[in-house]
Amino acid sequence: MTYGMIATWRMAYEGVLHQSEKLADGSSAGDVLEGVIKEVEEFANFISVGYGGLPNEEGIVQLDAAYMDGTTLEIGAVAGLENIKNPISVARKLSKERFNSFRIAEGAKKCAVKMGFEQEDLLTEKSKEKWEEKKKEIEAKEISPYDGHDTIGTVVLDKAHHMAAGTSSSGLFMKKEGRVGDSPLPGSGFYVDSDIGGATATGLGEDLMKGILSYEVVRKMEEGLPPKDAAQRTLEEFEKKLKRKYGKVGAMSLICMDNKGEWGIATNVEFTFVVATESQKPTIYISHRTEDGQVIIEKTTEEWLKDYLGNVNNRTE
Numbered sequence: 001m002t003y004g005m006i007a008t009w010r011m012a013y014e015g016v017l018h019q020s021e022k023l024a025d026g027s028s029a030g031d032v033l034e035g036v037i038k039e040v041e042e043f044a045n046f047i048s049v050g051y052g053g054l055p056n057e058e059g060i061v062q063l064d065a066a067y068m069d070g071t072t073l074e075i076g077a078v079a080g081l082e083n084i085k086n087p088i089s090v091a092r093k094l095s096k097e098r099f100n101s102f103r104i105a106e107g108a109k110k111c112a113v114k115m116g117f118e119q120e121d122l123l124t125e126k127s128k129e130k131w132e133e134k135k136k137e138i139e140a141k142e143i144s145p146y147d148g149h150d151t152i153g154t155v156v157l158d159k160a161h162h163m164a165a166g167t168s169s170s171g172l173f174m175k176k177e178g179r180v181g182d183s184p185l186p187g188s189g190f191y192v193d194s195d196i197g198g199a200t201a202t203g204l205g206e207d208l209m210k211g212i213l214s215y216e217v218v219r220k221m222e223e224g225l226p227p228k229d230a231a232q233r234t235l236e237e238f239e240k241k242l243k244r245k246y247g248k249v250g251a252m253s254l255i256c257m258d259n260k261g262e263w264g265i266a267t268n269v270e271f272t273f274v275v276a277t278e279s280q281k282p283t284i285y286i287s288h289r290t291e292d293g294q295v296i297i298e299k300t301t302e303e304w305l306k307d308y309l310g311n312v313n314n315r316t317e
């Protein structure tokens with residue numbers, strides 16, 4: 001039986017690399033997905049997820065995450081969770097609950113602590129510095145605070161034909177206290193059905209949630225569209241609609257994989273993602289859309305990687 005996974009952004013690479021071996025050895029989609037996302041959450045230099053995530057306007061790190069089992073359709077999610085390093089693990093545990101499986105803020109934290117998760121300070125010196133700099137910049141120039149985000153989203157297909165999808169994010173940098181993005185919202189930030197496939201989204205949550213885009217990608221795959229076309233058509237159609245009805249379109253990127261291990265993406269910004277399948281070792285791709293609407297997907301160059309790693313490693317200095 002074939003297997004594979006796809007994940008958003010370059011930051012997923014190490015997790016995908018380590019977990020792809022486990023996937024090949026027969027580990028479950030759920031374990032592999034949790035493993036990939038935990039690795040990103042725990043690395044402080046990835047500043048948009050988990051420990052070291054960028055804080056909200058008040059200087060507090062509030063995390064959103066979700067987990068979905070494509071075989072049972074179980075969903076667990078947390079939003080505005082503070083002081084817990086691995087929201088994806090809390091979300092996965094919650095997915096086993098018949099009731100109360102989506103928890104927010106203080107209630108989510110209390111429940112995580114009850115489950116045995118340790119409380120810790122997630123704000124690193126580096127993220128705090130960035131927050132202080134940004135605050136000054138905003139006060140001086142009235143610039144838009146909303147950059148410095150990126151959600152880790154992953155879809156996994158295992159050898160036993162089970163699928164899982166999940167997300168984890170600190171949301172938009174400088175978001176208002178209590179703001180929740182698309183990442184923990186079923187259908188919007190993620191969706192998966194092992195009989196079809198799964199999808200996750202990243203970008204401006206406020207726009208992504210207007211289109212319930214992850215569910216729409218899965219629905220299009222169910223209708224028979226190949227993943228590539230399902231993702232691209234979903235984004236194209238929605239962008240047109242949003243432009244017409246709302247007048248503005250934020251950054252949006254989608255990844256998906258069907259239950260045969262075929263994958264697809266769509267994006268309206270420069271977007272990196274990582275794929276590993278039975279026939280393909282973990283590979284980082286970079287994609288963008290040309291002015292005439294063509295989607296270009298290329299493997300990242302050595303030079304690009306060096307630059308990227310330089311930036312990430314600098315964050316500890």
Ligand code: ASP
Nearest residue numbers: 150151171181202203205
């Ligand atoms: N979608 C996330 C949010 O709006 C941010 C991101 O994916 O970059 O919270």
